[in-house]
Amino acid sequence: MKDMKVIGDDRVTSIGMGTWGIGGRETADHSRDGESVEVLRHGLELGINLIDTAEFYGAGHSEELVGMAIKGFPREDIFIISKVWPTHFGYEEAKKAARASARRLGTYIDLYLLHWPVDDFGKIEATLHALEDLVDEGLIRYVGVSNFDLELLKRSQEAMRRYEIVANEVKYSLKDRWPEDSGLLDYMKRDGIALIAYTPLEKGSLAMNECLAGIGRNYGKSAAQVALNYLIWNDNVVAIPKAGRKEHVEENAGAMGWRLSKEDRERARRCV
Structure with a gap:
């Protein structure tokens, strides 16, 4: 698959697979775990090499499924992202959490993120330093953050001692363009920091947008594929829609390998 972006020194597919809410039990005697694993495997078979998870997702169960x-x-050939929850911020706690995540995954972590910011910057700084040491230990390969605004991202960059922050995972969609409006996207682009866009389809609502569907017909694409392509049009943006069903993963993969024209991208902005 040729539609690739860069995180750190690695090349990842512009569309990844999110794992928030996968697996678990629908009824007392029916588990969705097997189905969720098969969906993720299907995505890997299609060539998608980026999987996003976190210790918070299903209390670590999503990591087990990954x-x-x-x-x-x-x-x-696979790039795995996981995250440390704020209750585990701090030097020793973050290292302990990362080791637990790696055990559940059964492997090292490519990119480890601070999941949400906290008011105490001292805890953020201690956690970043712990992650740097984990890079030295080989448990993780890159350090990143999640849900950090521009000011906090800059402050966190200054706190790093030996390594760089290579990614910031934030909510970003056609409907919620705050990374564009706040200057965060432009700053990250200039600094070579990947923006990982979560909830890129606004829980499916953009997939049902008739205006986007109209644009998509010009390309033989769906509304969802237009909404995702709008995001990955940016050189440093990857999107991680939820890997819920095989047909959804296939549709998501179809958002790659082409680009909206500048005119249609502007039209897409006016659709929401």
């Missing part, structure tokens, strides 16, 4: 899904695939 660990199951990647078995049999060359590990070096």
